[in-house]
Amino acid sequence: MSFLVIDIGNTRLKWGLYAAPRPGAELLAHGASFLETIDRLADDEWARLPPPTHMLGCAVAGLAVRRRAEEQLDLWDLEPRWVVSQPAACGVTNGYDHPARLGSDRWVAMIGARARVLASGPPRPALVVMVGTAVTVDALDAEGRFLGGLILPGFGLMLKAMESGTAGLKVPTGEVREFPTNTSDALMSGGTYGIAGAIERMHRHLVQRCGELPVLLMSGGAAVKLAPETDLPFELTDTLVFEGLLQLAAAGSLQGG
Numbered sequence: 001m002s003f004l005v006i007d008i009g010n011t012r013l014k015w016g017l018y019a020a021p022r023p024g025a026e027l028l029a030h031g032a033s034f035l036e037t038i039d040r041l042a043d044d045e046w047a048r049l050p051p052p053t054h055m056l057g058c059a060v061a062g063l064a065v066r067r068r069a070e071e072q073l074d075l076w077d078l079e080p081r082w083v084v085s086q087p088a089a090c091g092v093t094n095g096y097d098h099p100a101r102l103g104s105d106r107w108v109a110m111i112g113a114r115a116r117v118l119a120s121g122p123p124r125p126a127l128v129v130m131v132g133t134a135v136t137v138d139a140l141d142a143e144g145r146f147l148g149g150l151i152l153p154g155f156g157l158m159l160k161a162m163e164s165g166t167a168g169l170k171v172p173t174g175e176v177r178e179f180p181t182n183t184s185d186a187l188m189s190g191g192t193y194g195i196a197g198a199i200e201r202m203h204r205h206l207v208q209r210c211g212e213l214p215v216l217l218m219s220g221g222a223a224v225k226l227a228p229e230t231d232l233p234f235e236l237t238d239t240l241v242f243e244g245l246l247q248l249a250a251a252g253s254l255q256g257g
């Protein structure tokens with residue numbers, strides 16, 4: 001009974017096919033498609049897969065995109081299931097004022113992060129950073145409580161905003177420099193240090209709150225751009241959301257079929 005996981009962000013749909021709906025299961029195949037191209041999945045990449053028997057996904061890109069993904073899922077005989085952020089699940093409690101309004105990708109990533117922390121030693125706080133269309137920086141204490149998190153624009157959105165809101169700035173392909181001396185480098189460095197600074201700030205808040213160093217987990221399509229500029233020790237991972245979906249599936253009622 002193979003298990004399909006899907007993570008629909010505002011830029012790309014990421015998917016993975018696992019051998020079973022449980023943590024530690026083998027990842028048989030995976031891929032990522034920009035949202036403009038997801039209508040070809042059933043004819044293309046998914047057509048070559050062994051049929052999954054169950055799926056679980058999270059989707060933050062709106063109902064219309066989710067519907068388009070469900071049309072592709074019609075290729076197989078399975079019921080689409082989508083995560084809604086809960087007040088608590090898999091040992092993580094949701095401190096949001098309105099728990100269901102927390103982005104389901106953030107919720108699922110924190111569940112994946114919590115499982116990683118517990119698998120690697122005694123309970124510790126965790127800082128979960130996802131660098132996608134937006135950047136999110138979410139804090140978990142050593143008991144698995146989600147304390148709160150930051151949302152800021154990702155690289156693409158920042159540069160687009162600079163371009164559309166000014167007369168003299170064009171989207172650059174600059175380098176990150178400590179003392180930038182041209183517009184392209186100034187924009188690229190400003191965006192990068194803006195994100196890196198937010199991470200460092202939240203890290204400081206979490207150390208102050210919990211009195212111990214958190215595990216720092218970074219993921220998302222643009223995490224590699226940020227990694228060289230992050231002074232704090234971090235783990236880079238592509239599968240945090242997938243791992244959270246496996247945890248949720250194992251804790252839920254998917255095992256029946």
Ligand SMILES: Nc1ncnc2c1ncn2[C@@H]1O[C@H](COP(=O)(O)OP(=O)(O)O)[C@@H](O)[C@H]1O
Pocket residue numbers: 008009010011012013131132133134154155156157220221222
């Ligand atoms: N193939 C790529 N080439 C360059 N940048 C990419 C690529 N894929 C993703 N990115 C960067 O990562 C961001 C999207 O990451 P992703 O994790 O797919 O976001 P989301 O979860 O919001 O869909 C883009 O804004 C872009 O900066």
Ligand SMILES: CC(C)(COP(=O)(O)O)[C@@H](O)C(=O)NCCC(=O)O
Pocket residue numbers: 008009010011060101102103104105106131132133134135136151
């Ligand atoms: C913050 C997000 C836009 C991140 O989206 P992404 O960068 O993954 O496309 C998404 O998690 C979202 O729409 N969240 C709902 C609002 C919230 O979490 O408070």
Ligand SMILES: [K+]
Pocket residue numbers: 009105130132220
């Ligand atoms: K995401």
